[in-house]
Amino acid sequence: MSKYLLDKFLYMVDRDPELVERYRSTPDELVTWWEAERANTVLNCHTSEASTWLRFTDDEREALIGHNHVRLFELGAHPFLTLTLFIAMFERGNTEPLEYQKAFGARLAHFDMPYPDIAT
């Protein structure tokens, strides 16, 4: 389980408009590319000083490629990061205010307290 890497993906994609669009339109391509080329980046460090050990589990990769925010919640991805990025990708389809945000919550209705642990 690599909750940290899930969060790192959500964090790094969310802050880059180009990556947000790529993740929205071609999630398989974007997740595969990101894991190969960006997952081991140490932020604020020179590219030659990357980490060597970070990779997704199959389950995590599948959840990301499937835009499966319910599974990401279950896996303990930070819900603020997931929500922010998914709003960026899918709010544009709203036909009334907060339509996507409410549907996002409704899809999680089967979770009771305590929610999955988000500690990394």
Added chain:
Amino acid sequence: MASIVAVIASTHHPFYYRATTATGDDRPPFADEWERKILAFRETLTRANPDVLVMVGSDHFHQLWLDNMPQFLVGKAPFYDANWYNEEREFGLPRMLLKGQEDLSAHILRAGLDDGFDLAFSNELRIDHSVTCPIITLRPEADLPIVPIYTNIFAPPLPQPKRFVQLGESIRKIVESWPSHLRVAIIGTGHLSLELGGPRQFGPHGPDPEFDRRAVEWIATGDLDNCLREVTLDSLHSPGNATHGFMDFMLMMGVAGAGAKADHVDTLDLFHTMEAYFTWYPNGAPA
């Protein structure tokens, strides 16, 4: 020595700016009442005539990240750029540039370290809506120098609630010992009950109106005893999964002091969350 002319605690709702600048059909029905309450709240700061603002908030995974996460961080820089691409995208917030008050930053860092808080610092900090929302609501001219103080309410493990209160008490003492003639307002923002990215988000009210009612009572009356008795890191999950932001209100209760009744109290029951606004005048209300 410096004087603390106002202590202010508030929620920071990132939709305020867009809601109250919208016109015509785009203007939501609650915008007028919200704006009226904010203008009254703003007046409580204006009347205090501050020279410097200490701004307590929390970075929302913008500059501070899990590879290097401070618990409490003080900005010390001559300027602070503000707001981030994803805040422009989601909330329509404008980019801003705020001046820093480096002498007070240095004083808070030195005295805080000497008072038992191993404060982190940043000499280049881009601040986010936890600080810019209260600038927009309380001082939209954005003309006063600031000292930003960030707390970790977001990425567990978090400091205990009592530690937030103690830091607030320490900040009060430290600012009062700053050798300066300047008038300081200490402003902090947090949340009442709040759910983000979970099943209870974006309901017609905050996720736990009963928690909100008790929380407003604790803050308005300075009831730190009951607040600290009932609030734990575990208990804060129950009102909503982002309710740990309430600990920034607890920090501000520490600044205001145990038993200090707020001079201004107001709330607004909105979709998704309850808004709450508090002002204390430690030296008495300005004439």
